[in-house]
Structures are given as C-alpha cells and as structure tokens.
Amino acid sequence: MRKIAILGSTGSIGRSTLSIVESYPDRFAVVSLAAGENVDAAFEQARRWKPRIVSMATPEAADSLASKLSAVGIRPLRDMEIVFGAKGTVQVATIPQADFVVSAIVGVAGLEATYEAVKAGKTIGLANKECMVAAGELITAEARRHNKPLLPIDSEHNAVHQCMRGGRLEEVRKVWLTASGGPFLNTPKKDFDTITVQQALNHPTWKMGQRITIDSATLMNKGFEVIEACRLFHLPPKQVDVIVHPQSTIHSMVEFVDGSILAQLSVTDMRLPILYALTYPDRVESDLTFPVHELKRLDFQPPDMEKFPCLRLAYEAAEAGGATSVALNAADEIAVAAFLAGDIRFNDIPLTIQAVLHETKARHPESIKEVLSMDETARSLARDKVARLSGKTGRPALA
Numbered sequence: 142m143r144k145i146a147i148l149g150s151t152g153s154i155g156r157s158t159l160s161i162v163e164s165y166p167d168r169f170a171v172v173s174l175a176a177g178e179n180v181d182a183a184f185e186q187a188r189r190w191k192p193r194i195v196s197m198a199t200p201e202a203a204d205s206l207a208s209k210l211s212a213v214g215i216r217p218l219r220d221m222e223i224v225f226g227a228k229g230t231v232q233v234a235t236i237p238q239a240d241f242v243v244s245a246i247v248g249v250a251g252l253e254a255t256y257e258a259v260k261a262g263k264t265i266g267l268a269n270k271e272c273m274v275a276a277g278e279l280i281t282a283e284a285r286r287h288n289k290p291l292l293p294i295d296s297e298h299n300a301v302h303q304c305m306r307g308g309r310l311e312e313v314r315k316v317w318l319t320a321s322g323g324p325f326l327n328t329p330k331k332d333f334d335t336i337t338v339q340q341a342l343n344h345p346t347w348k349m350g351q352r353i354t355i356d357s358a359t360l361m362n363k364g365f366e367v368i369e370a371c372r373l374f375h376l377p378p379k380q381v382d383v384i385v386h387p388q389s390t391i392h393s394m395v396e397f398v399d400g401s402i403l404a405q406l407s408v409t410d411m412r413l414p415i416l417y418a419l420t421y422p423d424r425v426e427s428d429l430t431f432p433v434h435e436l437k438r439l440d441f442q443p444p445d446m447e448k449f450p451c452l453r454l455a456y457e458a459a460e461a462g463g464a465t466s467v468a469l470n471a472a473d474e475i476a477v478a479a480f481l482a483g484d485i486r487f488n489d490i491p492l493t494i495q496a497v498l499h500e501t502k503a504r505h506p507e508s509i510k511e512v513l514s515m516d517e518t519a520r521s522l523a524r525d526k527v528a529r530l531s532g533k534t535g536r537p538a539l540a
C-alpha cells in the first residue's frame with residue numbers, strides 16, 4: 142500500500158490524484174493533504190479521506206476548516222490535525238507515515254515543502270515545475286543523495302521518463318518536448334496586444350489551473366519544461382528541443398544516438414501520468430485507452446521564438462541557471478497575476494520578465510533559503526515593472 146501526501150490537493154492535479162486513489166483503494170491511501178484557501182473543497186476532501194493532517198495556506202482558512210469539521214463530528218487535534226502556512230505544508234510533506242508525496246501546489250509556494258520531502262527521503266511525484274525551475278539543481282542533488290526517484294507528473298516529462306527506459310542517458314542524442322502551441326498558435330503577432338484574459342484561458346487541449354494555462358498561451362510553460370527537463374534528466378539545454386504538435390497526441394519523444402526515436406502517445410488526461418508515477422516501476426491496468434484507429438494525422442512545426450519571446454528567455458535562463466532561473470519563475474508569476482487581474486497586457490508578460498532578468502545578477506544559490514531570498518528580490522523588481530507598465534505608479538505607462 143502506497144501512503145500518499147498530496148500538496149495542492151484542491152487543485153486540478155490534486156483532484157485528479159484523488160480520483161486515482163479512489164479507483165485503486167487496495168493500492169493507495171491518503172495520509173495528509175495541503176491546500177491553499179479553498180476551504181469548501183478541503184472540507185469535502187478531509188471528510189472523505191480522513192487524513193491525519195490537513196494544512197491550509199492561512200490561519201483563517203485553517204480555522205474555518207476546523208469549525209466545519211467540528212460541525213460534522215470530526216474533532217480537530219483529536220481526529221485530525223489542522224495546521225497552516227508554509228510550516229504546515231512542510232508538516233504535511235514530511236509526515237512519517239507518508240512514503241510518496243505528490244507535489245502539486247502551484248508556484249514557488251510549493252518549493253520548501255517539496256525540498257523538505259526529498260530531504261526526508263520520500264519518493265516524489267512532481268507536478269510543480271516551478272520548483273524545478275527555481276531550485277532544480279538543489280532538489281535533484283538531494284534526491285540523488287537519498288537515492289530516491291523524482292517521478293515527473295508533467296505529461297511531457299512523464300513521457301520522456303517512459304521513453305528513457307528504452308536506453309541509457311549517455312545514449313540520448315536529444316529530447317523533443319512537444320507543445321500544443323496554445324490558443325494563439327495561429328494568431329498574428331500584431332493582434333497580441335489586444336488578447337483578453339478570457340481568450341488566453343481558453344487552452345485548446347488541456348483543462349488546467351489559471352497560471353499554467355496563461356503560461357501555455359505565452360509558451361513560458363514550455364520554457365519552464367525545458368528547464369525542468371534539463372534538471373530532471375541531467376541534460377544541457379542544447380539537447381532539449383521544443384516542437385509544436387497541435388494535436389498533443391505525442392506527449393514527448395527521446396531521440397537516441399543510433400537515430401531511433403521513441404515517442405509516448407496516450408489520451409490527454411493527467412490521470413495517466415499520475416498513475417504512472419504512483420505505481421512506478423510497475424504498470425497497472427486502467428480504463429484510459431487511446432483510440433489509435435481514430436488517429437488521422439500528426440502535425441509538427443518549429444516554435445516561433447519571435448512571436449513567443451518567453452520561450453527564448455527560458456532557454457537563456459536554462460543556460461544561466463541559478464538566480465536567473467529563479468528570477469524567470471518569480472517574474473512570470475507576478476506578470477501572469479497582473480495580466481489575470483487586468484493590470485497589464487498579454488505582451489507585457491515577456492516585457493516584465495525580460496526587464497527582471499536584465500537586472501538579475503548571475504549567482505548560484507546554495508540553499509532553499511537563498512533561493513527564496515532571490516525569489517523575493519525578483520518579485521519586487523517585477524512588481525515595480527508591472528506598476529510602471531500599468532501606469533499605477535502615477536508615471537505614464539511604457540509602450
């Protein structure tokens with residue numbers, strides 16, 4: 142029986158993980174959950190799964206969860222511990238009873254707990270790519286020290302992980318990460334300034350959380366994935382290529398030195414990579430079938446780095462690593478939030494990130510504390526840039 146802690150249980154990946162647990166009651170049990178502020182969803186999950194401990198992002202959310210649970214006869218402290226904040230998330234991630242941690246909090250908020258889980262010797266199912274972008278070098282070093290796998294849940298890296306089982310790392314010529322191209326693949330660049338939040342949230346193939354959906358529209362998500370692939374599979378950026386594949390049927394490919402290319406195909410359903418990670422190294426029967434006979438065409442084209450400068454910025458950060466990579470994620474997080482709030486335009490997202498990278502000194506953090514401090518510096522630069530772009534400083538907005 143695999144005993145699971147879920148970080149980000151109320152999110153898209155968290156809920157899909159729980160649906161897998163529901164389908165395989167003899168294989169998996171939930172021992173702890175961490176959520177943000179969605180008290181209603183956390184309440185339903187706590188009531189259903191009876192974990193030993195639940196963490197919420199704020200004390201208010203934790204209090205509210207505790208009173209809802211009391212009202213249905215679940216006594217906080219006695220039956221279930223309710224904690225909160227970054228410390229609470231770490232408690233959920235390092236609970237001794239869990240042997241597997243699903244890391245699916247969005248953004249750098251999930252970093253400390255993911256790192257502490259690796260340090261505590263847990264096996265990680267990794268969805269949170271931002272923590273690999275910000276601190277991939279530190280996390281992979283720690284996982285190697287404990288000889289524990291980091292099992293990617295991100296569909297592309299999960300596909301690469303599967304294909305990598307067909308050869309040795311030194312036999313890899315190249316990794317091909319496929320990209321759907323997002324909703325603006327065929328939108329002319331001249332129209333990018335008028336892209337609305339609604340349009341950007343309308344992803345053609347996947348239903349995901351808001352941050353990753355906007356990141357998919359700017360191709361920053363693919364950029365993050367390039368960095369994640371470099372860190373997870375110990376490859377330099379020049380060995381990780383992006384190819385636009387609008388059908389999202391092939392989730393990624395690995396090309397070996399003899400010229401063979403292995404690809405992984407499956408339905409576009411995140412439950413499959415989650416199931417793979419949870420059952421690795423075994424495979425178990427599932428109802429997730431792909432209708433091969435309906436497969437009519439597979440299209441590919443190179444990404445347009447002029448139209449999607451976020452991808453170019455991510456390659457630069459992949460090369461530089463350290464503080465540049467931390468700043469890439471931090472600046473993107475602030476810029477995406479500002480776009481979602483209607484404060485800046487779609488085109489301002491890469492402008493903000495570029496400005497922050499420009500002002501970031503190349504350094505390599507030696508601890509998570511240092512990563513978090515670099516993250517804070519980059520956020521403050523990004524907030525400043527956003528304020529200028531949105532004209533909220535009282536100064537005129539920049540073009």
Ligand SMILES: NC(=O)c1ccc[n+]([C@@H]2O[C@H](COP(=O)([O-])OP(=O)(O)OC[C@H]3O[C@@H](n4cnc5c(N)ncnc54)[C@H](OP(=O)(O)O)[C@@H]3O)[C@@H](O)[C@H]2O)c1
Nearest residue numbers: 149151152153154176177178179246247250268269349350
């Ligand atoms: N969705 C996908 O298909 C997909 C695919 C590949 C990779 N990923 C990656 O997986 C991660 C999660 O994505 P998602 O789409 O599941 O996002 P999501 O639906 O927005 O869910 C995010 C989760 O993080 C929690 N959270 C946010 N801030 C928190 C904080 N300060 N402390 C504790 N929990 C916090 C949220 O809690 P509340 O809702 O309670 O506030 C929610 O449970 C991201 O890193 C994303 O890039 C997602």
